[in-house]
Amino acid sequence: MNEDSVEAERNPDPNISIYIDRPPIEEKCLKGILRPGALIRIKAAQKMGKTLLLEKLLEHARQQGYQTAKLDLKLADKSTLNDLKSFLQWLCIDVSDILDKPPNLDEYWQDSLGLNTSCTRYFQRYLLANTDKPIVLAIDNFERLFQCENIFPEFCLLLRSWYETAKQGDRMGKIWRKLRLVVVNSTELYPTLDINRSPFNVGLAVELPEFNQNQVQELVKKYELDRQLGEQDIIELMGLVGGHPYLLQEAISSLGSQEISLKELINLAPTVQGIFSYHLGQQLESLQNDSQLEVAYKQVVNADRPVRLDQKITFKLHSLGLVKILRNDCVPSCNLYRQYFSEFLG
Structure with a gap:
């Protein structure tokens, strides 16, 4: 299922994802993007x-x-993520292409000024100064940079400097108030940054929660299955997958497009014959590619109480959507994961 699909009003197509509002998050974001010089940070597990x-x-x-x-x-x-210069020039070229402007690094990029200054100069003089319309720059999957030691701290400083410049009351501030930044990342633990050089402690921060029962009922209505799935059915389904948006949509779309009952779906769910088999296999592969994660998660799914893990491992498992964090401890994020992984991790 493609998470990049856009919202639909009535959408029984199982291949298209539906966005369900989780108030007041959406209103905050929609209002926030209208603020000059805005920075919005959206965080959630996969x-x-x-x-x-x-x-x-x-x-x-x-x-x-x-x-x-x-x-x-x-x-x-x-190669783009190999060094800061390659990354920042890729950023400039890609944004120019998206905005239908020919890339113009030759005129605005000066290595002697420094990399961040050159990138700032490009945005300020070429992209922002020549338009009356605000520009929204959105960066999805920002966590990809967390492991890029040559890029992450300097790029974070760059974003923070753009945000701070927009607050100025001079001509520079007026130019940079045209830029609105949106940063989207997982809940994985990011490297420590100086609080004055970080974009992660300023602007509007939102974290997407799971669906509650009313929101699941709204999703059912979007698929026009509200006559087929009553309140008790929704409770049973949430007993398996909790309020996990992706798992719920997989289940509900399957119930609408396949000849399968809710009882059959639930019974087969933690098996290779179930509708979640591909997703579960991907999650299993992620664990098996990291022995520390595999050992830790095996401990979580086989425990009858919350488990205290190393902080870095906790955040990695949470980023994958595999655990919920209760204070400082971990539990499986849903019964489906407990059933499947207690079997396949042994």
Whole structure:
């Protein structure tokens, strides 16, 4: 299922994701993007709807006449992430392309000024000064940079400096107030930054929660299955997958498009014959690729009480959507994961 799909009003198509509002998050974001010089940070575990919320936000901005440029760091190749200069020049070129402006590094990029200053100069003189319309720069999957020691701290400083410059009352501030920043990342623990050099302690921060029962009922209505799935059915389904948006949508779309009952779906769910088999297999592979994560999660799913883990491992498991954090301890994020992984991790 494609998390990048846009919101639909009535949508029985199982291949298209539906965004369900989780108030007051959406209203905060839609209002926030209208503020000059805004910085919005959207955080959640994998497959919680971050990208769908981002698309909703960008569409709202376009309706206001704003220009939008979305960069997905998953699409950046290794050579782009190899050093700061390559990354910042990729940023400048990609944003220029999206805004239908020919890249112009030759005129505005000066190595002698420093890399961050050159990038700032490009945005200020070429992209921002020549437009009356605000520009929304959205960076999805920002966690890709967490492991890039040559890029992450300097790029974070750059974003913070743009945000702070927009507060100035001079001509520079007026130019930079045209830029609105949106940063989207998982809940993985990011490297420590100086509080004065970080974009993660300023602006508007939102974290997407799971669906509650009313929101699941709204999702059922979107699929026009409200006559088929009553309140007790929803309770049973949530007993398996909790309020996890992706798992719920997989289940509900399958019930609408396949000849399968809720009872059959629940019984087969933690097996290779179930509708979640591909997703569960991907999660299993993620664990098996990191022996520390595998050992830790095996401990979590086989325990009858919350488990205290190393902080870094806790945040990695949470980023994958595999655990909920209760104070400082971990529990499986849903019964489906407990059943499946207690079997396949032994």
